[in-house]
Amino acid sequence: MSDAIDFSSGLPLDAESIVQEAPSQAGWAENLLFAVYDAKCDIGLWLHLGTVPAEWTMWEDRLLAMLPGDQGLLSLCCYHKTAPERRPAGAVLAFECLEPFRRWRTTFDGFALLSSNSDMVDGLARDGNRKRFRANLEIVCETPVWDAHAAALAETGKGEMATQSWAHEHYEQLVTVKGTVQYDNGEVVAYDGVGWRDHSRGRRDAWEKGWGGHVIMGALFPGGRGWGLSRYWAPDGAITLEGGYVIDSDGILRHVEVDTAPRVTEFLFSGERIPAALRWAGVRTEFDVVSHRSMWASMSHSLAVGVDHSINDISYVLNFCKTTWDGEEGWAYVERSDTVSAPTPEPFSA
DSSP: OOTTOOTTTTOOGGGTSOOOSOOSSTTEEEEEEEEEEETTTTEEEEEEEEEETTEEEEEEEEEEEEOSTTSOEEEEEEEEOOOGGGOSBOSSEEEEEEETTTEEEEEEEEEEEEEOHHHHHHSBOOSOOEEEEEEEEEEEEOSOOEEHHHHHHSTTOEEOSTTOSSOSEEEEEEEEEEEEEEETTOOEEEEEEEEEEEEEEEEOOHHHHOOOEEEEEEEEOTTSOEEEEEEEEOTTSEEEEEEEEEEOTTOOEEEEEEEEOOOOOSOOSSOOBOOEEEEETTEEEEEEEEEEEEEEEEGGGTTEEBOOTTTTOOEEEEEEEEEEETTEEEEEEEEEEEOSSSOOOOOEEO
């Protein structure tokens, strides 16, 4: 990949830093996420840090982790009034920017709730045993920033970022990750994976305005190519934000049109064929995406692992998937939210 690539895609350096002064807007929040998977050790991680909208000085750290095979899942949520010099960080999770838009370090050391795979199918996770989990990871951003605001304004985009109910600024990158993890005081395991990151800022009041659902996909290939898409919709199905992108082997990012984006219709641990297609230069390209590891949580219950079968629960489904593009094999991260038991209308252009 060329050294001349602008990994920031024109965003200012301060977009990568953390806001240090209290925002004047009520309900404002800043959120950062790394979602990564290593197929060799079979551990998938969802590491999230964010400020609490009603209490800006309070940081919320969250872990969702897929353990190898049928060993189950870990989940953790805690809050910490973090000193400014340590931010972005919470009680047990910390992120450090080593080089803007290029390199980050993340560390985690805490005790998380252990849930079995069957628990996730049967209902919501119950309180129980907690197991220690540690991670020390260095993350390299391999592709330029995809900025949601720029994508919406592009000829291929839809909706607008400024009116979203979950943030007013948002960008994403595809990443590789190396480091170590340790589960339940066992052996230290080398971690070498791929994934996706994002950074969002703005008023966060999705529940007050209503939430229809969303899809995020991001795929990275060994040769340097990548693609991704995002779609968000209101309870009536109207698309409020949409955009897609492809990245060639030289690291050039192009905004493209979203043709097909998947919804959640059932809960499968693996083997789900996830439809995705983009359109550019007058040609429709369909990608082969098959889930390899999956987990789901309830957005209606603050991301408790599982699903509430008694109500119209908004499920938050995470997948790490095998994918191919013109014969090249890679890995994709897929994130979706949907009301599976009482789905909203099929998304449409407002």
